[in-house]
Amino acid sequence: MTAAVRTKGIERPARSRYALVGSGWRSTAYLRLARLLPEVFEATGVVTRRAESGERVEREYGVPTHRSVDELLAADRPDFVVLSVPWPVTPVLTRDLVAAGVPVLAETPPAPDLDGMRALWADVGAAGLVQVAEQYAFMPLHAARLALTREGLIGTPGSVHVSSTHLYHVVAMMRAFLDVGREPTTAVSRTFTAPLVDPITPEGWTHDAAEKPARTILSTIDFGAGRSGLYDFTDNQWWNPVRPDHLTVRGSTGEIHDEAVVRMLDPVTPVASRIERAVTGIGMDYQGVDLTHLPFEGRLVFRNRFQGAGLSDDEIGTAELLARTGAWAREEGPAPYPLADGMHDHHVGLAIEESARSGQPVPTGEKPWARA
Secondary structure (H helix, E strand, O other): OOOEEEEEOEOOOEEEEEEOOOHHHHHHHHHHHHHHOOOOOOEEEOOOOOOHHHHHHHHHOOOOOOOHHHHHHOOOOOOEEEEEEOOHHHHHHHHHHHHHOOOOEHHHHHOOOOOHHHHHHHHHHOOOOOEEEOOHHHOOOHHHHHHHOOOOOOOOOOOOEEEOOOOHHHHHHHHHOOOOOOOEEEEEEEEEEEEEEOOOOOEOOOOOOOOOEEEEEEEEEEEEEOOEEEEEOOOOOOOOOOOOOOOEEOOOEEEEEEEEEEEEOOOOOOEEEEEOOOEEEOOOOOOOOEEEEEEEEEEEEOOOOOOOOOHHHHHHHHHHHHHHHHHHHHHOOOOOOOOOHHHHHHHHHHHHHHHHOOOOOOOOOOOOOOOO
């Protein structure tokens, strides 16, 4: 078994070695984590189609690059390979790597549409070698909320309202909080358009104060047995600072809304508390800005295993995903988010969009991966 390490008093996950196919924006996130946390992560190589892209990666990150997957695997066989490539290419490379017996972490949903998912599942589903890159449940605040929900603090969870990211990411979070499997669902969606400023995009600040039409999709998702989700997403909400993310999970004896928690302490005593955030680098603290942990009522509900690297919440979630994928690939831990879950959640996401287009309820039914 690969040994964990301790750095500055924090027990790090055991070291994981991964290679990458693709050199775009998301790939650089994995390369950056390997550079910041070399005792935890090693990027063994990157496949790029163009030599100039490879030269850039080698220059900026010191990682060897290759022009083909065969060349990559011949040079150094990693614990697993991260696929960060366009949707049409993901199923092709997934099949190739599974045929070679290599564990895969697919950065995007594994296939663009339902037909593609059926075909991919028929080819690789039984192998058990594919995970999907879903990091949201491992982000600090979500992880803290999940810990409190799973310990029964708010009773039996019945509904989740997510206004944050989009489609399959949201469905994955809803299922985690509601503790539901891959049962059939029904999505009922509506779209609304209203004026909204759009001050920042992935390219940077727009310096544009003009209001423009922005579409919002509201969708109710029936998970069965009285459990439901409310999907609430506005165009470019990932980047728009005037549309911050929110999450509410309601249980039989209380609810969690963002950082606020309300619950019944006893049959006649409702109490309100908050999930707090402990950060270094404030005031006369010279350790550098870094999240250390999240406490609730004086007890720990989340600890950052990667503190000292100055990671954002998304990077912490991605680091946790990588560490868990490495443990799974080495047969030292459970699967963090297997292909069957990725397919199910993407299918529900497709139903949300289809209902938004048609204005009609869209059931998903049971698919081949449901009982995996």
